[in-house]
Amino acid sequence: MICSVCGVNKATKLCDYIVGQVESVKQTLNETCDESLCVSCSLHIGGDYDFCPDHAETIKKELLMYGGASIEDNFKVPLAK
Numbered sequence: 001m002i003c004s005v006c007g008v009n010k011a012t013k014l015c016d017y018i019v020g021q022v023e024s025v026k027q028t029l030n031e032t033c034d035e036s037l038c039v040s041c042s043l044h045i046g047g048d049y050d051f052c053p054d055h056a057e058t059i060k061k062e063l064l065m066y067g068g069a070s071i072e073d074n075f076k077v078p079l080a081k
């Protein structure tokens with residue numbers, strides 16, 4: 001798979017930004033952006049999360065909005081320890 005941002009490098013990551021939730025029979029699953037990203041086009045945050053450039057901006061704005069609280073407090077899923 002090729003990175004959908006630069007179109008050059010091999011994509012090894014997917015954007016983990018949560019865009020919605022999918023109700024399945026047993027559980028509610030988070031639906032993520034899933035944009036394919038290479039290492040240089042992704043923003044790596046916290047435990048094991050990567051974001052596409054668009055969603056990296058969204059995350060940064062959200063963090064500013066909440067006055068610099070830690071990303072763990074604002075992110076919708078618990079970060080892997």
Ligand SMILES: [Zn+2]
Pocket residue numbers: 003004005006007008009037038039040041
């Ligand atoms: Zn790229």
Ligand SMILES: [Zn+2]
Pocket residue numbers: 015016017033034035051052054055
């Ligand atoms: Zn994204």
